Amino acid sequence: MSEEDIGRSEELDKEVEPVGEFKQFVVNYVGHKRNLEERVTVEDIVMVFAEEFPEFLLAVAEENFFRGYKQALDDVEAHSKEVEQESVAV
Numbered sequence: 370m371s372e373e374d375i376g377r378s379e380e381l382d383k384e385v386e387p388v389g390e391f392k393q394f395v396v397n398y399v400g401h402k403r404n405l406e407e408r409v410t411v412e413d414i415v416m417v418f419a420e421e422f423p424e425f426l427l428a429v430a431e432e433n434f435f436r437g438y439k440q441a442l443d444d445v446e447a448h449s450k451e452v453e454q455e456s457v458a459v
Contacts (some may be wrong), residue, residue, distance in 0.1 A: 381412035 387393035396409045399417045403409075418426050 381410065381415070383411050384408040385411060385414060 385392065385396050387396040395414060399405070399414050400409045402417050402421075403413055405413065415426070
């Protein structure tokens with residue numbers, strides 16, 4: 370499966386509004402770091418975090434992966450139980 374098969378999240382292209390002290394800090398830092406004069410997007414922030422704080426993104430990605438994997442296993446188990454109940458009922 371390639372990146373093209375999965376698609377690109379529209380969230381990455383969204384401009385981040387610097388609402389709140391931390392967001393303002395991050396937007397200003399990323400804008401300065403990437404020499405952006407106008408808007409800072411979610412993708413810009415991800416790119417800077419990947420360069421400067423990869424362990425943070427890795428922790429988020431791992432957690433997301435494991436939660437998704439567990440959900441898939443739970444779904445398979447639930448489906449198996451449904452199939453089993455249907456075959457017993459017949």
